[in-house]
Amino acid sequence: MANTSADKPNIRQVAQLAGVSHMTVSRVLNDYPYIKEATRRRVLEVIEELDYRPNMAARALATQRSQRIGVLVESAVEFGPTSTLRAVESAARLAGYSVSAIALRGGDEITPQEAVDNLTTQGIDALCVVAPRSSSIAALRKISIGVPVLVVKPDKDPTFLTVSVDQQEGTTLAVDHLVSLGHRDILHLAGPLDWLDARARERAFHARAKAWGIRERPIVVGDWTADFAYDFAKGIRELPDYTAIFAGNDDMAVGLIHGLADRGFSVPDDLSVVGFDDVPLSAHVLPPLTTIRQNFHALGVSAVDMLRAAIEKREIPRVTRIPAELLVRSSTAAPREGR
Template structure:
């Protein structure tokens, strides 16, 4: 029978009482509670057994004093209206909660008066242990470089960065898969409808597209720069006169792609008979577009969870790569087919 079962349960429950019953220091209990890796398995289990028997729930303020951490992560979202950033934030929040962290988030593009510098100051004043930047524009990242930040910072972007940890879905892989799919169908003239090039993901896809087109020795066309919206895709396609010379389009996101399909339909341009279209993101509705959209799937939930995993490792002093990538996947549906006969 354990000491607790024998009726010696302490009236006051705190880290020191748990430590006394487990026969360890209070700092060891604190390390166990915060998932520190350098604890012997037998010691960790002994502490966890006492915590379970006492039904001990650590006071967050006390834990913050003991660890010099608040168990809170700050997230800056450049836009909270797009599907990708919203889904990534949800995945991040799920992973944070399961790790014992809370999340404070700020959307800066939705509030023109809130600069990246002000957002960082707000979150640091809130006592966050680390920062995560979701869906960043290049201007936001440049602003971060001008700020002295004393907590780990992770940016969701594909390119390696000497100043920040980075996690991303592999944009180059996704773009390469899209182009290669169109080439395998026989397309040799492909237009790229890009997202706004201040967005790092849009820039990454645009560069990867040109690289792959050059590698295949295909016709180089000037890109069209959009704004992520279905309205832009519709306006572009509806404004065309006649069937375009190109036989395929690689569109930087599914929203613009569905707008293009709509605009083409009103002009009597058939998808995929006249123009094949590949999107990017794999929105939940993409399989229900007419025609169902061939697209590059990004696992935004996994991206958010990976970002939290990397930040937690950084906070716990574990070795982590400066750059982490999640693979993308091509999903082939009915919006792509061999090119029309000339």
């Protein structure tokens, strides 16, 4: 629904297209609590379609809020954290909020305390923490933040609101798929276990392997990168006993496929490979990668919905786990006879 007027869209145009009064639009913009959710979403969708920009200064003055959400992201390099950040930014914009984001990046570039101080001085109404490590969560518990805090992590938390894609479900789907093909010896190439998502996948892998009664071999701990997985695969001299590898993310899965090919092994004829994330290129590597899709859009919407409810002191939505989805492609097959 494009805006063809030469003038900037106004609140009455929003109201007309949404089929409500301009007062209802104003109440939605000012987070009035007694608006039907369907009406609120319809108005926000029209605002997005028209690219309507209300007077944020006046709105902040009226609500005593900054209409800003701070986002602390552990790393803005990996696909998962970056996708989650973009999803939060999109959902926040649709809800009339701006976003200020800071990446920790690891090392000593900026501490969690410095990052929180930077964000809170901007007058944020809430804080969202994306893809955290256990060390950063421990640091956040020692900081007096003063606004609602949501952490995107797999497990519930006594201190913070939480929401995540269901890591246990995703891992279960991956293992069950391999078992259904006939695999009984599976290696898990995990992400760094200080990352809470990597740890959740590692725990779920062992639990599912035990449930199926398949061999529980030690995991290999990687660093999320394709280079690590490539080097690991290049180090395989002979065809191993395991017949499949479940990689903690798609980057490592792609590195595995490359390294195995350079070593002279075929995927999936010699080894099946499953990834996690569904990065855009996963459908176009050779062979196309079987993987677990994370719905980052739904994750961002849920995170913003929960934070808005906390800001407005409404009941917090109960949906804290977003379903994962198995995408079966050509990197997995039944093990060869005799394997």
